[in-house]
Amino acid sequence: MTELRRAIRATLMPGFVGLDLPDWLAAELAAGLGSVCLFGMNVSSPGQLRALTAAIHAAGPSALVAIDEEGGDVTRLHHRDGSPHPSAAYLGSLDDVRVTEAVAADIGAQLVAAGVDLNLAPVADVNSNPLNPVIGVRSFGADAGLAARHVAAYTRGLQGAGVGAVAKHFPGHGDTATDSHRALPTITVDAGLLASRELVPFRSAVAAGTLGVMTSHILVPAIDPELPATLSAPVLRLLRDDLGFTGAIVSDALDMAGASKGRGIPEAAVLALAAGVDLLCIGTENTAGQLAGIVDHVLEAIRSGRLSEDRVRDAAERVAVLSAGVAALRHRAAVPGELREERSKRAEGPPPLSPEGFWLRAPIAPLTAPVFVRLDSVANIAAGEDTVWGVGGHLSGELDTHLPGATCVTAATLAEVNAVLAAHPDRPLVVQGRDLARVDFLARAATLIKDRRPDAVLVELGWPQLPGVPPVDIATYGAGRGASTCLITLLSEGAR
Known part of the structure; x- marks a missing residue:
């Protein structure tokens, strides 16, 4: 039973409040927690962040530290002074994939210096609805082909620097007018348009070798009229079977209304695992009691037969492979001693925008x-x-x-x-x-x-x-x- 609980913990990625690693989270890491997600509330300075990520890795050597560092408006490293990096929309407007790859490499260099393993980026959504309240300038553009080539370039740049990429928000959050943080959006596209528009950048990310893909809490009635993508096996089968993705499927935060409203986070966790998600982002202000409740609920779902134990162990194994994949990226990105000073300079910031x-x-x-x-x-x-x-x-x-x-x-x-x-x-x-x-x-x-x-x-x-x-x-x-x-x-x- 202890081993099964450890496997369940390996699928969880909570957040927490504060600038230092709390004792309860250190204990969870020692018990097999798969990942920790950092937000602006956890970052005050480069030195503080490096100390925090070092403490996380000391408590859980194989655990992954994840963050949202998209560039532009969405930044955790620079939330106090603003990101020096351009948004995806700026890069799409410039439409020079060499610049996009260089920007992503610079973001990667900063994350490596900070001790971060996973970047929950790039955004692979095609922002086809100009009224979209949550994607907007986070998207490379409204054209699927343009978004696809820049998603691939961003993935290459980020992973070339030694940080795992997690393309998001599958199967595409661009054609929505509702924020899934607040409610459950619906995209009314047929399977053909989904394949020819929404899925194109994700296919490009998979071809570029992205280690992770993040799901969205959106309803796609053409594929599944009942459950949002994060909780939908038919939607996630598109990613595995049609796109051929073999890496880790990561959920968007389960505390968002689109996933847990009316059912609660523990039940959303069970449904997401059953659908095929491997690593569950829980939210921003999680607690020891909340994590214990999720673990217990997943365990009960296994006991009652609603969730396969094999599925949980498979998810835990995919998280372990993800951790090993990030380590391999970091090893390949290692630079000789004479280049370390240049790497350090790159980590200080990119050249100014034009x-x-x-x-x-x-x-x-x-x-x-x-x-x-x-x-x-x-x-x-x-x-x-x-x-x-x-x-x-x-x-x-x-x-x-x-x-x-x-x-x-x-x-x-x-x-x-x-x-x-x-x-x-x-x-x-x-x-x-x-x-x-x-x-x-x-x-x-x-x-x-x-x-x-x-x-x-x-x-x-x-x-x-x-x-x-x-x-x-x-x-x-x-x-x-x-x-x-x-x-x-x-x-x-x-x-x-």
Whole structure:
């Protein structure tokens, strides 16, 4: 029984609260826990993170440390100061697979330096629905072929640096208008369109050798009208049988409503394992009691015959193979001593972004001492509310260097927008928002500003809906530090 409990634990990937490894989690690791997922709440500095990952590996030598470090808006390493790496949408707009591979290699180098084993990336979703509230700039684009070639390049770059890739969110979260963190989205595509669009980037990831694929909590009635993909054997058979994937299937977080609403996390864990998932991401703020409840529930499902013991042992074995695969990547990525200094430099950050990846409606004239107006909106849950975004006070150094005298303000209501306009009647205005045409307040606020100040520069930091209402002047394809710094340089120098 102890051995079976150990096998069950090997399939679990919880998160936790805090900057240090808690005693309960160290005990779980010693008892065979397969993985730990880190979030922004677990990261305060490079030194602290290295100490934390070292403690995890000491407690569970074969356990995998996983993280979401997509670049752009979704970052854990840089949630306090913004990611220096571009978003997937920026890379898709630039459409140079060499750049995408180099960016992923740089992210990989940073993760290796931090002691992280698995990156829950790249996003392989084709963002075909511009109203998508959760994917957006996390996707390489709305074209399946473009997304596929960049997913492959990202996978090569990341794994070449020694970090396992986990392509997500199978079978494709791009054609949804609902966030699976909050509810269960449905994609109403037939099997033919699913194969010719949604599955294309995942097929590319598999061909590129991705070690993992993450499932999504979405309903695909054409394949399974009852259960979301994470819990659906017919959907996951597409990945195994049609795409030929033999690596580890990883679930998206089971604390999300799309997976556990109405059934609870323990039951979602049983159904996911039965469907074919190997490694279960549990969530962000898990506890010892919660993990014990999941283990007990899985054990009871095995005893009652609802879940095969062989399926659990198979999942545990696939997690062990995943761990060995990451170790092999790390060994192949090892560099001679004379190159370690260069590797260390790469881990400090990538070269700056170029405006070539931006969309411009017309040439931009240089600005002097502008007011940056950030139109506030609810953060994408995947990005997290604690992650900085856009041009704001955290970029004061860059503003002082390139746009001395610039001011940053935030407006969350139309009254606050009117107050900003009244306070700065003669200053150049740069208005920033994420998904301007999708979010009602943002559309109304941007329209108000453009009506009153036609000279204002309107910047779309989210998924660009071009042509949109109101008309956008610049689309940066992301709101991270790299994109925002590039925007500052563009506005100070002007462009084409």
